[in-house]
Amino acid sequence: MASGSTTRARLLNAAGVSFSAKAPDLEEAALRRGxxxxxxxxxxxxxxxxxxxxxxxxxAWVIGSDQILALDTQMLGKPGSRAAxxxxxxxxxxxxxxxxxxxxxxxxxxxAWQHTDRAELTMRELSDAAIERYxxxxxxxxxGSPGAYHLEGLGATLFERVRGDYFGILGLPLLPLLxxxxxxxxxxx
Amino acid sequence: MASGSTTRARLLNAAGVSFSAKAPDLEEAALRRGxxxxxxxxxxxxxxxxxxxxxxxxxAWVIGSDQILALDTQMLGKPGSRAAxxxxxxxxxxxxxxxxxxxxxxxxxxxAWQHTDRAELTMRELSDAAIERYxxxxxxxxxGSPGAYHLEGLGATLFERVRGDYFGILGLPLLPLLxxxxxxxxxxx
Numbered sequence: 001m002a003s004g005s006t007t008r009a010r011l012l013n014a015a016g017v018s019f020s021a022k023a024p025d026l027e028e029a030a031l032r033r034g035x036x037x038x039x040x041x042x043x044x045x046x047x048x049x050x051x052x053x054x055x056x057x058x059x060a061w062v063i064g065s066d067q068i069l070a071l072d073t074q075m076l077g078k079p080g081s082r083a084a085x086x087x088x089x090x091x092x093x094x095x096x097x098x099x100x101x102x103x104x105x106x107x108x109x110x111x112a113w114q115h116t117d118r119a120e121l122t123m124r125e126l127s128d129a130a131i132e133r134y135x136x137x138x139x140x141x142x143x144g145s146p147g148a149y150h151l152e153g154l155g156a157t158l159f160e161r162v163r164g165d166y167f168g169i170l171g172l173p174l175l176p177l178l179x180x181x182x183x184x185x186x187x188x189x
Numbered sequence: 190m191a192s193g194s195t196t197r198a199r200l201l202n203a204a205g206v207s208f209s210a211k212a213p214d215l216e217e218a219a220l221r222r223g224x225x226x227x228x229x230x231x232x233x234x235x236x237x238x239x240x241x242x243x244x245x246x247x248x249a250w251v252i253g254s255d256q257i258l259a260l261d262t263q264m265l266g267k268p269g270s271r272a273a274x275x276x277x278x279x280x281x282x283x284x285x286x287x288x289x290x291x292x293x294x295x296x297x298x299x300x301a302w303q304h305t306d307r308a309e310l311t312m313r314e315l316s317d318a319a320i321e322r323y324x325x326x327x328x329x330x331x332x333g334s335p336g337a338y339h340l341e342g343l344g345a346t347l348f349e350r351v352r353g354d355y356f357g358i359l360g361l362p363l364l365p366l367l368x369x370x371x372x373x374x375x376x377x378x
Contacts, residue, residue, distance in 0.1 A: 015345045156204045166355030189319050
């Protein structure tokens with residue numbers, strides 16, 4: 001898997017998939033720049049991540065994935081700092097945003113399969129005090145996720161409604177990926 | 190929480206909710222008998238579980254929950270044995286079933302709130318050999334779940350498509366429950 005994400009690794013492990021992980025060395029922000037649609041941007045990144053690792057491991061099936069948060073026409077990435085997380089949550093509270101998650105399979109330096117998933121998440125109205133309390137409790141791990149939340153953790157307390165595939169929201173559309181791996185003989189029937 | 194389920198406990202813990210768990214002593218199968226609809230049966234059970242514990246803890250908010258698997262007009266409960274799990278999987282493979290999950294809040298021996306959630310899950314076609322291999326790997330924990338699967342584990346490999354709330358599928362519709370607890374002042378804003 002061309003990712004250093006512990007959540008993605010946990011999903012694959014839970015599904016009984018044997019794999020090794022290697023985070024590719026890409027300038028993600030630079031690659032995304034200039035691409036208008038979140039779906040296109042996420043898919044390009046997922047493909048590029050898988051291809052980058054595939055070049056070094058020609059016989060292996062390599063999984064690439066990328067996730068982008070879209071609020072109206074704006075795309076939000078990883079906040080990286082508490083100040084940026086606070087600003088993202090202030091923007092997101094009280095409205096609905098999309099999480100676009102792309103996954104890709106590469107082998108021998110070529111993209112063999114790709115899939116994009118879209119979920120809609122409605123965040124409840126949050127006071128500034130509630131945002132601070134959330135950031136105090138959630139800790140620094142959420143600074144690496146678009147929107148500064150993990151739905152599988154304390155992030156669940158922020159939402160009013162979630163529509164879409166849970167695995168996609170966590171960063172890896174697991175069911176289509178497992179089907180693609182089975183079809184290619186990379187997993188048993 | 191009126192449940193001994195480790196998955197439900199894990200969901201509440203991850204969302205930062207402080208609680209204690211106490212499994213109620215109820216004859217679940219007898220209570221369900223004679224109720225035609227899965228939604229009605231699950232809600233009755235969730236309410237009865239919360240009420241049973243609430244009687245002993247009059248000041249506490251008590252969460253009750255129940256889940257029933259519905260395949261056409263048939264309701265499936267916990268398989269309990271490998272033979273029953275095998276039979277359920279043979280029935281479920283290649284078709285779509287529903288998971289109906291009810292949750293209830295009781296205080297002072299009265300039901301204060303209730304909610305029922307419904308998800309649709311499409312299991313892929315599975316050969317007898319694939320079912321045996323799955324049961325070998327999944328272990329005895331899945332014998333306590335309707336349909337003999339945990340979507341958060343190896344169960345993900347059985348499905349083609351899942352539509353509905355993931356938390357409900359895991360046994361506890363978390364977002365409506367958290368909202369109900371906040372509205373009643375049992376959780377901070």
